[in-house]
Amino acid sequence: MTTGEKSVRDLIFEALCLRFHSTIKVSVSNTMTREELAEATGLTAEALVPAVRALVGPNADQDLFIRFVGGDPDKVTLGVAWVSRCEGAGAGA
Numbered sequence: 532m533t534t535g536e537k538s539v540r541d542l543i544f545e546a547l548c549l550r551f552h553s554t555i556k557v558s559v560s561n562t563m564t565r566e567e568l569a570e571a572t573g574l575t576a577e578a579l580v581p582a583v584r585a586l587v588g589p590n591a592d593q594d595l596f597i598r599f600v601g602g603d604p605d606k607v608t609l610g611v612a613w614v615s616r617c618e619g620a621g622a623g624a
Contacts (some may be wrong), residue, residue: 539574539582540596546571547597547609548617562600562608583607 537545546568548554562573569579583604586596596613600606609617 539572539578542572542574543568543579543582543597544613544617547607547613549618549620551609551614560608561622562606565605565607568607586610 533601535543547561547563549571550563563575563620565579565583568574568583569576572579574582587599587607594611596610597607598610600608
């Protein structure tokens with residue numbers, strides 16, 4: 532599924548990466564709620580929820596693209612697989 536030229540996966544990565552970069556120098560959480568993620572990506576819940584579930588994976592593996600914080604499916608942050616990609620992307624993601 533794509534939105535314009537970017538895939539849902541790319542939109543989610545960019546939103547979480549921008550949050551990651553904006554919180555590096557301040558003591559603000561790099562976690563986003565699903566509502567914040569929906570607002571940042573412009574995705575509807577119908578598109579966002581299945582994409583988030585797919586990116587977390589069936590076992591909520593911490594090494595995957597994104598992860599739930601404290602097991603809460605409403606709190607999402609970068610997983611290990613995307614942190615290094617985001618760090619290499621710079622502030623412009």
